Amino acid sequence: MGQTQRTSPPGVPPAAGPSNRAPAQWGIAGALRLRFGRRPIRAKILIGLSVLLLLVGLLAGGGLYTTYAYRGLVKSLSSRVGELPVAAELNHYVGDLRVTLGELHGLHMAYRLQPQSVPAGSGERLPARLWLVRDLFRSQVDEVVETLGRYRRQLDHKLEADFQIADNEPERKTVEAIQAALRVVRETTDDPNWMLEGEQVARLDRELARLQSLSAQLPSHLHTKLAGFSDEVRGEYRTLIVGTWLMSIITGLLLALLVHLFFRWVFMPLKVLINGSRRVAGGDFDHRIELNTGDEMAVLAQALNDMTARFQAIRDDLDRQVQERTKQVVRSEQLASVGFLAAGVAHEINNPLASIAMCAESLEGRLQAVFQARAAERSDSDSSPAAASNDATLPANSDDQVALRYLRMIQQEAFRCKEITEKLLDFARVGPTRRQEVEMGELVQGVIEMVRHIGAYQRAHIEFVQGCPLIVAVNPQEIKQVVLNLLTNALDSLDDAGSVTVTLAKRGDWAELIVADTGCGMDAEVLEHVFEPFFTRRRTGQRQGTGLGLSIAYRIVSDHGGAIEGESPGPDAGSTFRVRLPLAHTATWARAA
Structure with missing residues (x-):
């Protein structure tokens, strides 16, 4: 932080220093500074004008008195002569x-x-x-x-x-x-x-x-x-000369006092303001101008300090926004690259995955037929009640059971890979979509009701808070996918006593959707990469996802001209995701609202 310039108020010395003297040592100028130094500039200007008028009055009075005395002398002399x-x-x-x-x-x-x-x-x-x-x-x-x-x-x-x-x-x-x-x-x-x-x-x-x-x-x-007039005129002339000199001396002293006061009251604070402004203009934004004059100069200095502080805040905010925008650009480039790659990969592996799933399903059917025939043969040779009671559809030994279980696992993982490829195709799908004006509250409420019927989330506590109806021009299916991703992520982060609060409100010209949970929360590292594709972190014991849900949500919201951001105080402190979408300004919906 730069060294601040301090100007002690005229007549009011600071704590210590060369200017910390007793008023008796200052004389008239110090007494005037002590009495009028902290008055407004208007009062100081009036004082200066008063002193100036006094000077003009003294000079004019002396000149007029001398002129009229000379005029009276000449008139008297000319009249008497x-x-x-x-x-x-x-x-x-x-x-x-x-x-x-x-x-x-x-x-x-x-x-x-x-x-x-x-x-x-x-x-x-x-x-x-x-x-x-x-x-x-x-x-x-x-x-x-x-x-x-x-x-x-x-x-x-x-x-x-x-x-x-x-x-x-x-x-x-x-x-x-x-x-x-x-x-x-x-x-x-x-x-x-x-x-x-x-x-x-x-x-x-x-x-x-x-x-x-x-x-x-x-x-x-x-x-x-x-005969005696010359002596009288000589005495009057000497009196006028002495009076003129005294008046000139008094006028000079008052003028010097006026210049001194204006230098202390106006020019010195202006110099401090100019020097401080130059330091701030030179990049020293930590510098603060300090003037304790108690007048408009001090108000101006405080205004400059406030402006500098405000500029610092705006600069820091702009730096933060630039960093955020840079991250968004990098993230968008990453998403575009990943989307292009995902489209090719999904297209290339979708057919082999389908073949693997069909072959595994066909092989499972044939093995089950073989196992059923073997079981029928055993039942004909062994007519005991225990053997007859066995399920004919189950293999007779443990090796057969392991083979069937592996086939089922191959099918499940194949279908899971197919689901991943479908998400990759959704992630890579770009281009204009058909949009329509919908009421955001009804859309969110529909997603919440659908989630409540899912078995894993039937006992979860979901609270929906809505203000006035909000109309947005969106693709309903895509926005439903965004809400569903945010809601399922929030529910997956909860323990048995946790809850999710969904809030929908109007913020200026934006519809703001807030999904807040009391779950496991996120640290700084997770927050930094949360919208990157294939990045996933789940609560302990939860199945890891594909890491594409929030990336897809980010792309959808960006395509709609909105913004999405996440925040969390830290681990085990819950998370909050905010989605902002522009409102659709139509007269029909405005009247309905």
Whole structure:
């Protein structure tokens, strides 16, 4: 028997060896093998997929986090940088307002110095230039308001980054202060003649100076934040680098663990299966694959072992059948040769045997006539009562009696030889025979009843067991001869307390006849040659037969497409002969059954 390959289950060491270590020495991989090593492959694949999804999640999460952090940084930076042109434009417009207000103040002062100037507060005969500058001032105020609105909308845009540069709360407060100053400017310029009043102009000048100061603060806030933004970005970059390296290391460890587990759970058992299958394919049918993984691999290994064992059984059975078929072929060839020889011998010696029997019978008749005449002469010469009482048909002396007995023995043996030649002719007779469908039970029952009337078997115990009716297409006379040979052989092997059981049953598409006795039994040598012609063994004290009965039965059953076999546990343990004949499948008999 070949050396078996053993693969200890992951996490469950065998009795001894290098793999017999404590779980504490295995680390995480050993703990996972101990916990999940004997689970089904489906569970192991799910575990592997979970670890793989975890790896993908870590990598994707790290990449997405870095990408979104960079995206937020760029958006915040681009959004805040976009505020600078609007803030500069707002500051420019506020400066234009102050210039326009100065021009209005100059025109008003020049107009008051003229002799024809009107009283203060009167709008009559004012120069058109003054009105045009006033309208220009109002339009410039509207531009400041519109520009401030655009700046506020940019501040209202929500930034997703967590950087300090995204904090625009100081700008919002400054914008609120600018809006308050603009409201004062609006209220002051609601009066159409506001530019003629020095107090209103002075108030506007103060508000515009404050407004310009506030608008100049807007870019300064962003400049201050940009000054510290580089340090913040550098710290965030280092954090991302460290996180990326940690994530890469964890991912690599998990990937190595996954590869290790799959090697122990899948690839190593597959290698054992492949190597074991190759050994079996190479002819080592005693080899068995041993896997104790407790999963589908172990089930497959057990299935391969069962298949190998089944193949061994089939191979042994085929070898036995080949040997049996070889014996049958040899036996058939022997029977054919013996039959051919027997036909010639029987034909050649049948006529001489008939002549010997007729001559012996004729000689016996003549001797009896001579003996009767001699007895009559003695009776005439001797008239004593004792002599008269003697049987006239018997010879007078012992020599005459021996001669008659020898003649009778010659006749008996001649007729016995003739019987043997007739059996030889039956044995040699080949060719198709006329067959008909008969009920096997009736045929067997008829043979049994005939045997029971034979004097030597009248006291024998014969039991017949029949199931359902069985229809076979056979030559009835030949099958009767088979049953008669088996039955008489069984009866001849019995002692006074023995019995014979005849069983007829259906076995698939076959009718099976079993003749079992409790007689002297057979040893292995007898079983091997029991169907050979001229081979005979009888119970002690029984007359030896011709040794052709079972040979003829074998030929008849073979000609009918059946099979006959004998078996015996041993001497004095009885014998069993089985005859199988194919059933005749006809609708009529099937309905009758």
